[in-house]
Structure formats: C-alpha cells, structure tokens
Amino acid sequence: MEIVGTKLFDEYLRNNEIPKVFLIYGDDSYNITRYKNKILKLCDVPYPEFNLLQVDGRVSQDMGTLQDFTLSIPFMNDRKILVIDDLDISKDKIDKTNFEKLEALLDNLMPCVTVIITVRTVEFSIKKGETARAKKIISLCDKNGICCQMNTPTRSDFVRIISNTAIKKGTRISSADANLLADYCENDLVRALNELEKLTFYVGNGDITKDAINLLVAPVINANVFNMCDKLLQKNLGSALSELQNLYFYKQTPESISYVLSMTLSDLYKVALAKKSGKTKDETCKDLGYFGGTAYRITKLWNMTNNIPADKLFKAIEKNIEFDSKMKTGGTNSEILMETLLTEIYIIFTEAEQKWR
Numbered sequence: 389m390e391i392v393g394t395k396l397f398d399e400y401l402r403n404n405e406i407p408k409v410f411l412i413y414g415d416d417s418y419n420i421t422r423y424k425n426k427i428l429k430l431c432d433v434p435y436p437e438f439n440l441l442q443v444d445g446r447v448s449q450d451m452g453t454l455q456d457f458t459l460s461i462p463f464m465n466d467r468k469i470l471v472i473d474d475l476d477i478s479k480d481k482i483d484k485t486n487f488e489k490l491e492a493l494l495d496n497l498m499p500c501v502t503v504i505i506t507v508r509t510v511e512f513s514i515k516k517g518e519t520a521r522a523k524k525i526i527s528l529c530d531k532n533g534i535c536c537q538m539n540t541p542t543r544s545d546f547v548r549i550i551s552n553t554a555i556k557k558g559t560r561i562s563s564a565d566a567n568l569l570a571d572y573c574e575n576d577l578v579r580a581l582n583e584l585e586k587l588t589f590y591v592g593n594g595d596i597t598k599d600a601i602n603l604l605v606a607p608v609i610n611a612n613v614f615n616m617c618d619k620l621l622q623k624n625l626g627s628a629l630s631e632l633q634n635l636y637f638y639k640q641t642p643e644s645i646s647y648v649l650s651m652t653l654s655d656l657y658k659v660a661l662a663k664k665s666g667k668t669k670d671e672t673c674k675d676l677g678y679f680g681g682t683a684y685r686i687t688k689l690w691n692m693t694n695n696i697p698a699d700k701l702f703k704a705i706e707k708n709i710e711f712d713s714k715m716k717t718g719g720t721n722s723e724i725l726m727e728t729l730l731t732e733i734y735i736i737f738t739e740a741e742q743k744w745r
Contacts, residue, residue, distance in 0.1 A: 390536075391535070408532050414507075421506070424506050435465065439467070443472055449472075454489075458493055468500065468502075472503070475506065494525070505529065546566075551563070557588045568598060569605065573605070586605075587604055609645070609648055613645060616631035620730065623734070625734040628734065629730060636723070642725065643722070645726060649708055656689055704737070707732050708729065
C-alpha cells in the first residue's frame, strides 16, 4: 500500500494492524523521524536489548546479521523490531550480495517481525524510484507492508508548526518572525525546532522576536546571500556589504558566496523572464521545480523582480562569471574582488528603474 502525507498515515495507523514493513521516505526529515518514533511507541517493545535493533542505513551493513536478527523469535514478547534509519542502497554502501540479502529479508519476514525503513537525507534518492534497486525496495515494501511519502511542509505549515510549538513551550512568535526563522534554517524544520528550543530558553515567557533570532540563530549561507542580493535590488549597497561581512563572520569564503550568488541571480533571471512572457507564479513554480515549502522562495523572487528588467539581471550574472575567472587567475585579494563585484552589480541595478511593461 502506498500513501502520501501525515493525515493518511495517521488514518492508516488508527485503522490497521501493525504491518511487517514500513517504508517512510521523502524530504520531510522532521516528520519521517517523528513517525518512526511514533511507530516504535505503538509497538511497545519490551526488553529492547533483545527485541529491538536499530542501525544507521547510511553506512555499510552486513545484511546477513540483520537477517539473523529477523529470523530469531522475540524474547518474552510477540514482536521484535528492526529499524534501518536513512537507508542508502547505492552500490558503494550495499554490494550485490548484501542487496540480495536485503531483498530476501523483506520478502520472508516472520509475522512476529516488523521492519521500519526510513530514507530522509541520503543523496541516493530512493523516493524518486530512479533506479532498479529503488524500485525493487519500494515494490517489496508495498507488497509486504506500507510505503508512505513525507513531503516537505509548505511555508504556511512550517509557520503553523513553529507557532504552535512556541505556544506549547510557554512563549509566542509572530508569523513574520516564524518566516524569518524558516529563512535562516532554509525550511529545515528539524533545525528550526532545535533553534526554537534555544530561543525559548533565551526569552523565557516573553515573545520570540526578530532581534532574538538575529542574535542566536546563525543563518545558512543561502539565506544570507539571498538577503544580500535583495539589498542590492533595493539599491542599498551599504546593507549588502554588511550582509557580506556577516558571511565572512560565519567563515564563508568568497568562492562559496559567489557560487550561491550565481544560483540566486539565475533564479531571479528565470523569474523575470517568466513574468515577461506572461506566466503565472504557479506556472513558474512548476517550471523551476519549487514545490511545498520551497515554493515560498518563488514568492520572494517574484516580488524582488518587480522593478528590475531581465537584461540587467543577465549583466549581473556575467559580472559574477568575470569574478570567478579573476579568482582563478589569482593575484588580487578575493575579499576585495567580492566587494568590487557587489559594487558593480549595485551600479547595474541602479541603472534599472523602469518596471516591466
């Protein structure tokens, strides 16, 4: 059985017996981990030292050992659990022999054994079923249990979860500040909830404010570069250079900053072209592959391109390419080159005052 999302998964858990296999996969690491723990609690396994085996699926495993565990009877209980967390089935982690053992394990489980497999962070994307291996695992889990895909929460879901969690902890956070926290954590709900713990401790019974977030939460590079680019589009070179200094404070190099800047400028350029061609925001999200929580980025890009023609954005991209070439030739301090790049992009943007026609 294959289902998508937490609502259907909750309904399944309420109305069905515990199956022999769970496969929980997707890019919503928070909910994947939460439901793994929820299933473990539902199973209520006593004597876990004998009846529960949890392994890290990102490192090579001897599937023969896992098979031995599933083929032995539980100790003073009617169930035993095998958890393979964050399974990586790429060939450098599981060779042909061990993969065949994994297939046999999933297809020959005793009624007293339940296997929980999660896939949430590994590069090899089982959730897309792109390879024969992935398709085999999905097929076997579907045949012998349930497969549930957990997608990244939308930005509104993200804000709701953060706000509700803050209330449960005795504090409050506004929607605007929850959005800021989401930006700083790049829509990583697990990280955002960890940061919320720190913020709650800091503010006590007070409100979690923008100042507290800026003080305690270190933005990931994408958020800082995005803000830096936004400041340039607002014709505010001083603020953009301040963002650059923040990036240096967090030990980011001009090379890494330039790489992320190129992606941001590229997305801005694509959005500007889409707007010029008459496409809607939803169509642009689909074309650029932004869905769920990441679709919020398009809304910001959409607003940022209100007063900038695509040709000016293209010139900014060309300047960034020139910067990369100068970096590779050496001879000039890379931080000076980066400040020069921002100044040149600022000059390009200040020449672009007209709106799209």
